[in-house]
Structures are given as C-alpha cells and as structure tokens.
Amino acid sequence: MKRVLGVMVLVLVLTSLFSAELVIYTSDSFAGGIARVAIPKFEKTYNCKVKVLSLGSMGDVLARLIVEKRAPKADVVVGLSSEQLQKAISEGILEKYRPVNSKNIVYKDLINDYGTVYDYGALAMIYNIEKIKNPPKSFKDLLNPEYKGKIVLVDPRTSSTGLTFLMWTVAAMGEDGAIDYWKKLKNNVLTFTSGWSAAFKMLETGEADIIASYATDAAYSMYEYGSIKYMPVIFEEGAYVLEEYAAIVKGAKNKALARAFIEYILTPEFQREIPLNQWMMPVTNVELPEVFRQYVPSYKKILKVDPNITTRLDEILKKWEKAVIG
Numbered sequence: 001m002k003r004v005l006g007v008m009v010l011v012l013v014l015t016s017l018f019s020a021e022l023v024i025y026t027s028d029s030f031a032g033g034i035a036r037v038a039i040p041k042f043e044k045t046y047n048c049k050v051k052v053l054s055l056g057s058m059g060d061v062l063a064r065l066i067v068e069k070r071a072p073k074a075d076v077v078v079g080l081s082s083e084q085l086q087k088a089i090s091e092g093i094l095e096k097y098r099p100v101n102s103k104n105i106v107y108k109d110l111i112n113d114y115g116t117v118y119d120y121g122a123l124a125m126i127y128n129i130e131k132i133k134n135p136p137k138s139f140k141d142l143l144n145p146e147y148k149g150k151i152v153l154v155d156p157r158t159s160s161t162g163l164t165f166l167m168w169t170v171a172a173m174g175e176d177g178a179i180d181y182w183k184k185l186k187n188n189v190l191t192f193t194s195g196w197s198a199a200f201k202m203l204e205t206g207e208a209d210i211i212a213s214y215a216t217d218a219a220y221s222m223y224e225y226g227s228i229k230y231m232p233v234i235f236e237e238g239a240y241v242l243e244e245y246a247a248i249v250k251g252a253k254n255k256a257l258a259r260a261f262i263e264y265i266l267t268p269e270f271q272r273e274i275p276l277n278q279w280m281m282p283v284t285n286v287e288l289p290e291v292f293r294q295y296v297p298s299y300k301k302i303l304k305v306d307p308n309i310t311t312r313l314d315e316i317l318k319k320w321e322k323a324v325i326g
Contacts, residue, residue, distance in 0.1 A: 020048070020253070020254045020257065021048070021049045021050070021051055021254070022048060022049070022050045022051070022075050022076065022254050022257045022258065022261060023050075023051045023053065023073060023074045023075045023076070023253075023254075024050060024051065024052045024053065024074065024075065024076045024077070024078055024261075025053050025055060025061050025064065025065065025074040025076070025077045025078070025249075026052060026053070026054060026055070026058075026061065026077065026078040026079050027054060027055070027056065027057055027058045027061060027078075027079045027160070027195060027196075027197075028054050028056060028057070028195055028197040029079070029195070029196055029197050029278070030052075030054075030078050030079050030278070031052050031053075031054035032054070032197065033277050033278045033279070034270075034273050034274060034277040034278040035052050036277070037273050037277050038264075038265075038269075038270050038273055038277075039052060041269065042261060042264055045264075046257065046260055048257060050261075053074070056158070056194060056195055057154075057155075057158040057159040057160070057162075057194050057195035057196075058079045058080060058081065058084055058158075058159060058160040058195075059084075059155075059156075059157055059158035059159055059160070059162075059163070059194075060158055060194075061077060061079065061080075062077075062080070062084050062087065062088060065077060065088065065091075065093050065249065066091050066093060069091065069092070069093050071251075072093070072249050072250065072251040072252065072253075074249045074252070075248065075249055075252040075253060075254045075255070075257065075258040075261075076246060076247070076248055076249065076252070076258045076261055076262070077094075077246065077247050077249055078118075078244075078246040078265075079160060079244050079245075079246070080115060080160065080244065080245045080246075080247065081160035081163060081164055081242055081243065081244065081245075082242075082243050082245070082310075083160075083163055083164070083167065083309075083310050083313060084160055084163065085112065085114065085115040085245045085247065086307075086310035086311075087310065087313055088114075088115075088247065089114050089115075090310075090311070092250065093249060093250050094114045094115065094247045094248065094249065094250055095114075095247070095248035095249065095250045095251075095252060095255070095258075096113050096114055097113070097114075097116075097247075097248050097259060097262060098111070098113050098116075099116055099259070099262045099263045099266060100263060101263050101266035101267060102116065102266065104266050104284040104285070105117065105266065105283050105284060106283060106284060106285055107283065110243055110283065112245065114247055115245035115246065115247040116245060116246050116247065116262050116265065116266065117243045117244065117245050117283050118244060118245070118246055118265040118266065118270070118271075118274070118283060119243075119244050119274050119278055119280035119281060119282060119283060120241055120242060120243040120244065120280060120281050120283060121214040121215060121216055121241065121242055121279075121280040121281055122214065122215040122234060122239040122240065122241050122242075122299055122302075123161075123164055123165055123168055123212060123213070123214060123215070123234075123239070123240050123241070123242060124212075124213060124214055124215040124217070124232035124233055124234050124239075124297075125142070125210055125211070125212060125213075125232070125233045125235070126203065126210065126211050126212075126213040126214075126217045126230050126231065126232050126233075127209060127210045127230070127231055127233065128203065128206075128209050128210075128229065128230060129228065129229060129230070129231050130229065131150075131206075131209045132150070132209050132210060134146070135210075135231065135233055136210070136233065136235075137233060137235065137236055138235050138236045138237060139169065139172060139173070139181065139235055139237060142185060142188065143181075143184050143185060143188065144188075145188075147188050147209075147210060148187065148188045149188070149190050150188070150190065150208065150209040150210055151188050151189050151190060151208070151209075151210045151211070152189070152190050152191055152192075152193060152199050152202050152203070152207070152208035152210070152211045153165065153189055153192050153193075153199070153211070153212050154192065154193050154194075154195060154196055154199050154211075154212060155192045155193065155194055156317060156320060157317055157320075157321065158194045158195065159193075159194065159195045159196060160196075160242065160244070161195070161196040161199075161212065161213070161242065162192070162196075162212075163313075164240065164242040165212045165240075166178070166182075166316075166317075166320060167240065167305050167309075168240035168303065169181055169182065170305050170309070170316070171238075171240055171303035171304055171305045172235070172237040172238065172240075172303055175309075175316065175319075179319050179320065179323050180323075182320060182323045182324050183323045183324070186323075186324045190207075190208060192324075196213065199211045199212070199213070200213060203230065213232070214232070214242075214279065214280065215232045215234055215239075215296055215297055215299070216232075216275070216279045216280065216281070216292065216296050217230050217231075217232050217279070218230065218231055218232050218295040218296070218297070219275075219279070219289075219291040219292050219294075219295040219296050220279050221295075222291050222294075222295050223276065223289075223291045228295070232297060234297060234299050237303065238299075238301035238302060238303040239299035239301060239302050239303065240302070240303050240304075241302060244280065246261075246262060246265055247262075248262060266283070266284060268284065268286055271283070271284045271286045272286045272287075275288060275289050275292050276289055281296075
C-alpha cells in the first residue's frame with residue numbers, strides 16, 4: 001500500500017511539473033520552421049502548453065534576456081550561435097545543464113554544460129542562377145563592381161547568421177584584415193537586414209540576387225521548387241560552420257519542463273525533423289533526406305576563430321559598425 005501511495009505521489013508531482021506553460025524565446029527562423037512541427041508533439045507528450053515567442057533575430061533575443069536578467073520571463077532560449085552562447089554565459093543568464101541525451105551528439109567537442117547544440121550548417125553565399133551568371137568564388141570576388149547593389153547581408157549586431165558571417169571574414173583574413181575588407185564590401189551591399197528570414201525573403205521576391213545563407217539552400221531549392229534556383233557557394237578560403245544551441249534560462253519558473261525540452265531536442269523524433277524544417281544538419285546520427293544527400297555540398301577546409309575572441313565581441317562589433325555604418 002505504501003508503494004502504491006508513493007507511485008501516486010510521484011505521478012502527482014510530475015503532473016504538477018509538466019502542467020505549467022513553458023516559455024521559449026527564439027528567432028523568426030525557428031518559430032516559423034521546426035517549431036511548427038516539433039512543439040505540438042512535445043505538448044502532447046508532456047501534456048503541457050508551450051509559448052514560443054519570436055523576438056525577431058537572435059541578437060534581439062539575447063538583448064531581451066540580458067534586460068530581464070533580474071526577473072526572467074523565459075524558461076528556454078533556442079537558436080544561440082556559439083559566440084552568442086559564450087556571451088550569454090558571461091552575462092550569467094543561463095542555467096548549467098548537460099542533458100542525458102547529449103550522449104547522442106556525434107561531435108563531442110560541441111557539448112557544452114550551459115547550452116545544448118541541436119543543429120549546425122556551413123555558411124555559404126547563395127545566388128539566383130537566373131540572374132547571376134558569374135558567381136563569386138571567394139571573398140575577393142565579392143568585391144567585384146558587377147555585384148554592386150545585388151548583395152543583401154545580415155546585420156551581425158542583431159543576427160546569429162550575420163555575426164557568424166562576420167566571424168567567417170575574421171577567420172579568413174584576421175581581425176584587422178576583415179575590418180578593412182568590410183570597408184570595401186559595404187559599397188556592393190544593397191542593404192543589411194536584421195535577421196536571416198528577411199534576407200532570404202528578399203532573395204525569393206527578387207529584391208536580392210546574392211545573400212549570405214547556408215550550404216543547404218540548394219537542397220531547399222530542389223525540395224521547394226523542383227529545380228536548383230538558388231545555388232550555394234562555399235568560398236575558396238574555406239567553410240565556416242554555425243552551430244545553434246538551446247539553453248535553460250537562469251531563474252526559469254518551469255525548470256523541470258525546460259530540462260525535458262532540452263532532452264527532447266536531441267531525440268531522433270526531433271532530429272529527423274531538422275533537415276526539411278530548419279534546413280540545417282542534425283547533430284545526432286539520423287538518416288538524411290535524399291535531397292540533402294544529393295544537393296548539400298561537402299567541404300574539406302573549415303575555418304575557425306580563436307575561442308577567446310568571444311570575450312571581445314562588443315569591441316569587434318563596434319569596429320564593424322564604425323567601418324560599415326560610420
């Protein structure tokens with residue numbers, strides 16, 4: 001009888017833990033992508049409600065979390081780049097948690113005690129093959145006058161994609177070389193969007209011919225249009241990879257449910273949905289769709305920056321702002 005009562009108490013405790021609403025802060029790309037497929041499944045599994053709050057770009061999300069540091073309103077943040085993750089850690093806004101399912105992550109060096117990687121993808125320049133007949137093959141090529149007014153990039157101050165693209169130039173040319181490069185590149189840029197979604201929309205509507213995006217975009221083009229309309233180019237200097245992390249916000253009101261969500265994003269059920277919904281690569285060993293196997297380019301050389309650069313992000317962004325915005 002005591003054992004039965006103990007089980008009943010445990011059930012009541014778990015029910016109370018998972019009956020509240022989980023609040024997730026994230027970007028437009030996650031909210032409009034895999035969240036539409038994965039969140040309902042999570043809600044059904046845990047008999048709970050999840051509020052996904054899209055705050056635009058991940059830079060905006062991080063800024064909001066810092067502002068709310070003393071009275072956090074989110075339980076989980078989803079979509080931090082590795083650089084943004086380190087910034088969040090230094091600000092003391094994340095709860096330390098390593099999920100049991102982290103054992104499923106293929107690349108063990110991506111495991112972090114504060115953030116859980118759930119997808120990754122190499123950056124690439126994407127061009128409309130109907131408009132660009134001589135695509136750039138290197139950073140130097142991107143400076144050619146023929147591309148003036150045809151390039152749309154993402155602001156590194158507000159977007160994880162934009163920040164990663166900035167880090168790609170730093171990895172390829174060094175910090176000083178990258179800032180000098182941006183002084184020239186800005187002359188060819190039509191505009192800077194606040195987030196990746198806005199830039200990709202400009203490509204689809206024909207307002208932009210070239211954008212900074214991801215190597216999976218040819219697979220997207222084939223899947224969505226039945227042909228290769230948008231072609232990725234990984235520059236000759238080497239590839240640069242963006243990893244995206246989810247983390248528990250320090251002071252989260254629904255910590256148990258937040259931990260359950262972090263475990264969930266590393267399950268086969270979630271990871272299988274990443275390619276055709278998030279258009280990134282899964283971090284666990286799940287089978288890739290045929291379009292990924294056929295149309296995602298491989299790369300041998302991967303560029304990286306000194307990990308300590310994350311402690312100077314604000315300084316680097318100010319240099320970028322002075323060089324590009326003035």
